[in-house]
Amino acid sequence: MTDTRNYTASEILAVLSSRQLTDGQVVFAGVGIPLLAATLAQRLDCPGLTILFEGGVVGAFVEPGKLPPSTNDQRCTKRANMVLGSADVLLLLQRGYVDVGFMGGAQIDQFGNLNSSFIGDPAHPKTRLPGTGGGNDISSLTNMIVAMKHEKRRFVEQVDFITSPGFIRGGRSRAESGLPMGGMFRVITELAVFGFDDTDRRIKVLALNPGVSREEVQDNTGFDLTFDDQLGTTEPPTEKELATLRMLDPERLFIG
């Protein structure tokens, strides 16, 4: 245990995200913090975690110090159980073999919708972002964990563009749009852990990270936050978690 902040924002993001995974799960992980956090979980309490990558990989064990620069690089296949086409690995989500999708996010709104496509009007965007990749497919087809940096411009009431659907306009709107399965489960930031209300599907704070106040979270959020009745505090990263994480990313490619 540690009680001084001897970790970076990316490190607590990776550690808290990895704790959301359960041994035996099948997780579809994006590149960066998700890949790192899933690999961390695999090395700690979830040796039976099966990691899928968009490039067409089932059941990888990424090597420490050899983190892939994308989920389409050969490093993703290290000690994999199976290599298959990229469309086929996405179809596993559609059929339902995947327990949880795990992605980063550029911009999120109160219903967990993610934008990674456009800032401003899509027809004449201020900024053209990279786009969905598999993000739209993953978030359409399974339960999602999102790990992202907490900034006011990233936590907005309504995203400029729904790239990866959360609960769309809340309530039953997701299912009514033709997405009966999945949806946002958790959002992890360096400040807090979020869940979603079972009924109105709005985001709410489940737990504050060590040393973080309600005000700090609210000040960094672009809309009024709801705090759970049983608001908790997350356990800080342990020495073991941090040491393992740093062993996995010795060049600090993703942990900053």
Place this chain on the structure above:
Amino acid sequence: MTDTRNYTASEILAVLSSRQLTDGQVVFAGVGIPLLAATLAQRLDCPGLTILFEGGVVGAFVEPGKLPPSTNDQRCTKRANMVLGSADVLLLLQRGYVDVGFMGGAQIDQFGNLNSSFIGDPAHPKTRLPGTGGGNDISSLTNMIVAMKHEKRRFVEQVDFITSPGFIRGGRSRAESGLPMGGMFRVITELAVFGFDDTDRRIKVLALNPGVSREEVQDNTGFDLTFDDQLGTTEPPTEKELATLRMLDPERLFIG
């Protein structure tokens, strides 16, 4: 050259069928005479013939004396260029990579429709035949050569059941049924070689086999035959064709 009938019905069937193939073609072959005839062509004038089998094989060279008992047996893959799923090899037909389909037939009618499903009323059949296999797909999607025994009960005005479509009801009915491509090209029997009229799509005799008369063909056919204006006579099997054929099928599995 030989001018006495020193060959069986199956042998002339195989030889004449093999002559319908052209070097460089991509041919989808059924088991039995088609497989044998395609292999014969490969050994004689068509070394660049690419043979596809329903089991999921592209570019096989079947070994003499090791004829496969079905197109789903490992022997079909001998020296193959590629092995793939059975649905995927059929999809190559749908996309259009195959020049010619080559099948046997149990019952055929004046428009080249084949029946391998039912004798009698399908609801209460006198005989339940094995069914289509890939026959329906092949004949729906490419140009067809059919090799079959010539008997009156097999050459009928209208088949009891269209398993593998020829020109359906003739004229433009095939395209109007949703099959714009392909259709019957040749039917080979031990008595004659048949083609189809370009307009009404009815079968017609293109050439008589050696020693066969118009009457003999007509007598063995269940409807009135049309004979082509330039009615020809096929060349009898050569010694080389027969010797190669017998080398391929030394146990006379398919050449009777």
Place this chain on the structure above:
Amino acid sequence: MTTGVEPYVQLREKLSKRDRSLREKVMSLEEATKFVRDGDTVGIGGSTMSRTPMALIWQLIRDRRKELSCSRCIISTDGDLLFGSGVSNHIETSWFAQGILWGLSKVMRHNVESGGARYDEWSHMAMGMRYRAGGMGVPFLPIRSMLGSDVERIRPEAKEIDCPFTGERLLLVPALNPEVALIHVQRCDAYGNAQVDGLQFMDIDLALAANRVILTTERIVSNDQIRRAPDQTKIPFFCVDAVVEVPYGSAPHECFGVYEPMLAHMDAYVRQVNKDPVGAMQDYLEKYFYEPASWNKYLELIGMEEVLEASRRGRSIYND
């Protein structure tokens, strides 16, 4: 809307209830066939006489399972045995006989023509696209065959449409998601990661489509061995519910690269049952299916000579 297509939410719910975690699932044939219940839809892997999951069918017949509705891309003597034993009364396939070497199956004919059992015919590609749709989690796939034929006419389960993009006529074939799939492979690990050599047939789509999968395998290898050749893994472990090591698990049919069909046994079988598809079939089942104490005893009845000769031929596919 009368249809056999399973609603998506129901399919997903069934799958979410399966234990898809990484766990060993090696068991005996007797334990494995408990995953099949009377009345289930059952998808059968392999094709014709190749990689038929014969040991599982053998066990289901010994279990005297009832009213299975089976499907396979092309069915051979396994179809005879399923009908003849009374285990199945309904088979969906594209071709049903013992093999082209033997002409019509009198067992199929007897059972179907008497009305005792149903054989629903689809084109081979349609069967493939039905499993593929099932494996993809979509309710149908479009095809361009079967149109205009009587095969289409007697299959109202498929639906013609005019393409919303091109106006072209297409046939939509309904997804097939069998309750259970029976698949035989050359090797897999204890978790069920299965590697298939040579002809794949429709097994990958079938495994993904089914709500439960029982694998038999010529041999169980380590997970390390699987991971050294991940390109060759065709079925991922999380599709698999049971793994049984059964050498010669397709006998008397073929297993690619391991053994060819045992044709002397097949010949004798066909001669016997085609003479009398009821009584002689019962005699055959008695001798080869009900009486032997184990699968190995069944192989003993086929005979050492034939098993070894089939193995010699099977391995020869890799010879230059």
Place this chain on the structure above:
Amino acid sequence: MTTGVEPYVQLREKLSKRDRSLREKVMSLEEATKFVRDGDTVGIGGSTMSRTPMALIWQLIRDRRKELSCSRCIISTDGDLLFGSGVSNHIETSWFAQGILWGLSKVMRHNVESGGARYDEWSHMAMGMRYRAGGMGVPFLPIRSMLGSDVERIRPEAKEIDCPFTGERLLLVPALNPEVALIHVQRCDAYGNAQVDGLQFMDIDLALAANRVILTTERIVSNDQIRRAPDQTKIPFFCVDAVVEVPYGSAPHECFGVYEPMLAHMDAYVRQVNKDPVGAMQDYLEKYFYEPASWNKYLELIGMEEVLEASRRGRSIYND
């Protein structure tokens, strides 16, 4: 009916005119890119920084080809180069940046935000199903993603339907049949039978879908070698119109099992072009694309040190 879906009869006619016979088709890069015409739709194999057909893109840029409409599942610096060189003004893909290590591509941003070029966004699976439909010879495939999102809203080319079997909402994505596909593989024979190790991405569907296919390969092997491992053949020769042997044909990107990305070069590239996506891009193209006398001279500019180090890392995927 405004649609980019090619009518079936037209697709089939194009294919029937291709010489699909077994024939050698080895040629130079210069000869191979003659199969690409100004204005063509071009499908690009590989994904992100992996098995990118970089040598073909390099040659197309040297050829000063114009108005290509390109597609790829995920596009990286190859997209920059296509836009920056003026060879392409339209890209369909699911993700467009240089790589996650470098954030946004200023080259993409400059070209798209200025209105000079179009980036049409589809989900990754949608891109896969579009190529797959194209390869299957059907006008669409149904999917269950994109629904409800703005990605769907800005893609009227896709059509929502209510499933005729289940009543469920589905999205039909239109087939994509590029005029030409550019694909890089580890090995193929002189006919074009191509074997791909490791990650396949969408290359098989793309090869089947395209109306012409140009292959580059790390090495050309004998047809006998292909026939010894037919399981590993992923693209059959009759899909292929040109074969070019180009060692390091994906540099500075990766080729599975042969070399990893050349990250020092990539880093320097990104630093240079993101500062000035017009002028600095022109400088980069001048130095690395227009000036070198040959592909090997281009590799020389990347440098022996980096090429060998990338190779060492590339081969290490097979190490225990």
